[in-house]
Amino acid sequence: MQLHQVTRVHGSKNTGVAxxxxxxxxxxxxxxTAVMGPSGSGKSTxxxxxxxxxxVTSGRVLLAxxxxxxxxxxxxxxMRRRTIGFVFQTFNLISSLTAEQNVAFPAKLAGLRVSKRDVRAVLAVVGLADRATHRPKELSGGQQQRVAIARAMITRPxxxxxDxxxxxLDSASAKTVLALLRDMVRTAGQTILMVTHDPAVAASADTVIFLADGRVVDRLTGPTTHDVAERLAGLES
Structure with a gap:
């Protein structure tokens, strides 16, 4: 995934905000890759x-x-249905569907045939093989997020x-989810681009990109929580 000299302006070109x-x-x-920066720095954009x-207003975006x-x-x-996976802070699970039905749902939207075996295999990867028939209200927050990750994985993005x-999530569930994401990168070769405000979460990534006023102003490779927090504090001061 690559962005080349990307500019995104909200509003008109003459009076808009970049x-x-x-x-x-x-x-x-x-x-x-983790993306950090002060509020309004352009992370979500x-x-x-x-x-x-x-x-984009100008520049190029290359995906897969x-x-x-x-x-x-x-x-x-x-492409969003077949090539990209999304995991958000809000789990966005369908309350009336079981865990396995939630996982299979985006594949069905994309017109992809996935077997129950495939769905159960992905749930096993996220440690929820025994929760396949449970609905969201019967799962903890951490388990719901792991279902959301399995849902994102089913199309092999x-x-x-x-985001x-x-x-x-509480700290214990957060550690479980971060360990799962790390394992996906290490063993499955998954590419992840993540926005976070938490230095400890960002430190799980290989690289941290820092934004300020819509520009990349710094980066860290092999980050530690201390180094990330220190760089971020410098941008927010």
Whole structure:
């Protein structure tokens, strides 16, 4: 996944506000990149542009080898269903469906045939093989987020986009989810782009990108919680 000199302006070109300003970013396959920055720095806009949810004002976005910068809506919709996985702070599970039905739902939307064996296998990967027939209200917050991750994995996405994936979880559940994401990168070669405000969460990634006023102003490779917190404090001061 690559962004080349991407600018995203909200409003008119003359009087609008640049949420992203000439941002370039490369997320190689099998790597985990975290995005941090003060409120209003452009984190969510970057995630949305990279995933094709927002159209860029200028620049190019390459996803899974495809230039999606000016792709029509039907192409973007197909890619979001087959090539991209999403995990959000809110789990967005369908309350009337079981865990396995929630996992299978996006594949059915994409017109993909997935067997119950495939669904159970993905639930086993996230440690919920014994919760397949449980509905969301019968699961803890951490378990619901793991169902959401399994749902994102079922289509074998090229890139998994995560927006504050541990924001609604207690510390123990957050550690479980982060360990799961790390294992997906290490053993399955999953590519992850994640937005977070938590230095401890960002430190789980391979690289941390820092935004300020819509621009990339710093980056850390092999981050520690202390180093991330220190860099972030410098941007917010």
């Amino acid at each position: 949420a992203l300003d000439n941002v370039s970013l490369t997320c190689p396959p099998g790597t985990w 970057l995630l949305h542009c990279a995933a094709g949810l927002d159209q 080898g495809h230039d999606i910068t000016a792709a029509p809506d039907n192409v973007l919709t197909a 090229a890139v998994l986009f995560a 504050e994936p541990t924001g609604a």
